Amino acid sequence: MEDDLDVKFDLRMCRRTFGQRYLxxxxxxxxxxxxxxxxxxxxxxxxxxxxxxxxxxxNARNSWLSSGGQ
Incomplete structure (x- = not known):
């Protein structure tokens, strides 16, 4: 695929994207x-x-609001 598109892929970047997107x-x-x-x-x-x-x-805002803003 790299040859067809003339683009180099760094699979380590895919791992970072994978993890980040799920988080x-x-x-x-x-x-x-x-x-x-x-x-x-x-x-x-x-x-x-x-x-x-x-x-x-x-997350902080939702936590604060769920505790009644106190």
Missing amino acids: DSDVDIESVSVLMGHASTKTTEGFYSRKRLNKAID
């Missing part, structure tokens, strides 16, 4: 870690997937 879709880190074949969620957290700022803000 962005609120799949728990344990499940993403298993799907990626990691022995520990620390590998998933440290090397492949980061919570995006807007998701962190949404």
